Amino acid sequence: MTAAVLTPSGPFSLAASVRFLEGFTPASYQGAADDVLHLAFPADDGHSTVAVAVRQEEAAAEGGAGRVRAEFTMYPDTPADPVSAGTGPGPGPGEAARAQLARILSLDVDGSGFPGLAAADPVVAGLMADYPGLRPVCFHSPYEAAAWAIIGHRIRMTQAAAIKARLAERHGRRVRIEGRTRYAFPTPPALRAITRAPGLTEVKIERLHALAEAADAGELDAVRLRSMPVDDALAALRDLPGIGPFSAELILIRGAGHPDVFPRHEPRLHAAMVDAYGLGEAASGDIRRLAGIADRWQPYRSWIALLLRARAAHIGGRTS
Numbered sequence: 001m002t003a004a005v006l007t008p009s010g011p012f013s014l015a016a017s018v019r020f021l022e023g024f025t026p027a028s029y030q031g032a033a034d035d036v037l038h039l040a041f042p043a044d045d046g047h048s049t050v051a052v053a054v055r056q057e058e059a060a061a062e063g064g065a066g067r068v069r070a071e072f073t074m075y076p077d078t079p080a081d082p083v084s085a086g087t088g089p090g091p092g093p094g095e096a097a098r099a100q101l102a103r104i105l106s107l108d109v110d111g112s113g114f115p116g117l118a119a120a121d122p123v124v125a126g127l128m129a130d131y132p133g134l135r136p137v138c139f140h141s142p143y144e145a146a147a148w149a150i151i152g153h154r155i156r157m158t159q160a161a162a163i164k165a166r167l168a169e170r171h172g173r174r175v176r177i178e179g180r181t182r183y184a185f186p187t188p189p190a191l192r193a194i195t196r197a198p199g200l201t202e203v204k205i206e207r208l209h210a211l212a213e214a215a216d217a218g219e220l221d222a223v224r225l226r227s228m229p230v231d232d233a234l235a236a237l238r239d240l241p242g243i244g245p246f247s248a249e250l251i252l253i254r255g256a257g258h259p260d261v262f263p264r265h266e267p268r269l270h271a272a273m274v275d276a277y278g279l280g281e282a283a284s285g286d287i288r289r290l291a292g293i294a295d296r297w298q299p300y301r302s303w304i305a306l307l308l309r310a311r312a313a314h315i316g317g318r319t320s
Contacts, residue, residue, distance in 0.1 A: 002072050004098040008065040010111025013133025014056035017105055020137050020310065025157045026148050027137075028165045032180075039104070040175045040182035041140035043097060044222065046215055049075040049184045050097045051175040054105075065133065068107065072097045075173055077187060103222060103257040106135035106303070114300050121296055123276045127307040136306045138257045142220040143211070144185050145255025146240065149247035150207045151200070163199040170197075188212035207242040214240055222256040230261055253302045262294040262301045269305055272312035 018037055021029040031037070037054040051073045057066035074097065102108040118125035139145035151167075152160035168183035171190050175182050186194070191212040194205065214220055219240070225233045230252070237248035246265040252258050263269055270284045273293065283289055297304040 002094045002097075004070045004072065004094065004101075006068040006070065006098070006102055006105075006107045008068065008107055008111065009109075010065070010114050011128075011133045012056075012065040012068070012105075012107065012111065012135055014054060014068060014105075016131060016134040017137045020134060023313070024137065025161045026139070026152075026164065028161050036178070038177040038180050038182055039101075039140070040173065040177065040184040041100075041104075042144065042172075042185055042187045043074065044100050044141055045096065046143070046188045047077050049173040049175065049187065050100065051075065051177050051182065051184075052097070052101060053178050054101070068105070070098070070101055072101075073175070073177075075175065077189060100141070104138050104140055106138065106257060106259065108257065109135075109259045111135065111300075111303075114303065117297060117300065117304070124297065124304055127276075127304065127311060131307050131310060134307065134310070136254065136257070136259075136303055139255045140185070142222050142225060142251050142255035143188065143215040145251045146211050146214075146220060146237075146243060146247070147185065147191070147208060149250055150204055150211060150242045153204070153242060153247075155199075159199065163197070166199070167191075167194070167197060188215045204242070210241045220251075220255075225252055225256040226258050230258070233258075253305075258302060260299040260301045262291050262297075263305055264291065266305075266309075268312065269309055272308040275312070276308060 014037060015035040018031045018035050021027045022031050039054070040049060040051045043050050052070050054068060054070045056068050059066045072094065099108065115128065118128050139148065148160065148164060151163050164185065165183070168185050171186040171194055172184040175184065189212070192209050194208070197205065218224065219236070228236070233252050234245070234248045237243055237251050238245065243251070249261065249263045249265055253261050253263065264287050267284070270287070270290055273279070273290050274281065274284045277293060294301050294305070
């Protein structure tokens with residue numbers, strides 16, 4: 001087991017992240033009263049699983065964010081025993097796991113300028129007041145976000161979540177984290193080995209196999225995707241079988257953790273913007289106008305979009 005510390009730059013609340021995950025259907029997450037976050041997920045290397053317990057310290061100063069402490073255990077596909085997450089030459093598994101967790105919690109982004117957006121936009125100010133310290137909680141990787149997009153195509157979100165959970169239980173790694181059992185989504189090699197699964201059509205299984213191959217080839221590397229111009233990254237993602245415009249945005253924003261993309265193919269977000277800004281109903285189809293409003297949110301367009309969706313989901317009784 002290896003310990004790591006993440007120091008938030010700008011507002012951050014781990015408790016808010018936990019509450020968000022509890023309502024985020026794809027996560028199927030059940031937290032505890034102590035607001036300790038327990039996660040298990042395929043590592044970015046594609047051939048091991050990370051188990052982690054995450055806590056946040058009390059803030060040292062009023063208005064600041066306490067440091068985030070994480071304890072990792074790494075499990076390679078083979079052998080079955082956990083390995084040390086210490087570092088060797090180059091970025092070792094411990095540093096890689098730390099970087100991946102930072103991305104999942106959006107702690108790899110400098111959020112010190114985020115509160116300043118409130119001064120120029122009353123809607124943003126209200127969102128920040130409603131959800132203090134909430135940053136996007138991302139899928140564990142672009143690979144897992146893409147798998148979710150394929151699994152959930154043309155079925156209800158609750159059905160997709162049940163299928164994803166079964167895949168984790170039957171084909172992923174089972175780990176114990178501080179007495180709690182968690183199941184990680186299958187790594188790419190494990191996903192390629194699946195030939196049938198309840199709720200998945202042959203077409204979806206074929207697409208999941210292609211996705212696993214793309215992940216192994218580095219096509220779903222988060223750093224690579226975020227380093228590309230946004231339009232190029234989205235185009236590359238749309239080249240994957242079964243990935244359309246909506247799913248490509250999901251993978252880039254909520255999988256790779258890109259902080260500054262306005263989703264142009266997310267009707268629920270557009271409806272939430274129309275409601276929040278008091279626009280006419282017809283404005284929900286005016287993407288250029290909505291994108292112009294979102295330009296005020298730079299360089300945190302993805303973050304504000306998530307807060308809008310969270311508020312709309314809460315009001316409508318839906319999951320985020």
